[in-house]
Amino acid sequence: MVEAQNEQTLVEQFASAKEKLDSLKEQCSLAQKEFDTIESALVELLQTEEKTATAKYEHIGYCLLSKPRIYANCKEENKPLLFEYLRKHKRGDLIKPTVNPVSLSTYIGEMLANAKQVPDFIGYYLKTSVRYYK
Numbered sequence: 001m002v003e004a005q006n007e008q009t010l011v012e013q014f015a016s017a018k019e020k021l022d023s024l025k026e027q028c029s030l031a032q033k034e035f036d037t038i039e040s041a042l043v044e045l046l047q048t049e050e051k052t053a054t055a056k057y058e059h060i061g062y063c064l065l066s067k068p069r070i071y072a073n074c075k076e077e078n079k080p081l082l083f084e085y086l087r088k089h090k091r092g093d094l095i096k097p098t099v100n101p102v103s104l105s106t107y108i109g110e111m112l113a114n115a116k117q118v119p120d121f122i123g124y125y126l127k128t129s130v131r132y133y134k
Helices: 007-048 076-088 101-113
Strands: none
Touching: none
């Protein structure tokens, strides 16, 4: 709960909240690494034993191998080849030209810094944040 009594109190609360957030992020990162390591070991064990599932354990449950998920990618320099291939195979619907949001934000920031008008069709907002230094 935030108690907006005075500046010092807010800085103390901010510092405490940041410390808590950083700690939880670290714990989350460590938990994810542990999870990934155990998941990998379990997948390897099941595949080695040519199983698709573990035994069912009372009060614990069981694990089932899922169908592998595909993560495809294409290097930037090969995108023209990919686009041509997709169009040739009647899958041009997969092509989505985009502008990276971070790049667009940087560009708009440059425009604002140079007192240039941002076109009406581009939305933006300014978010002020606070940094904490210990």
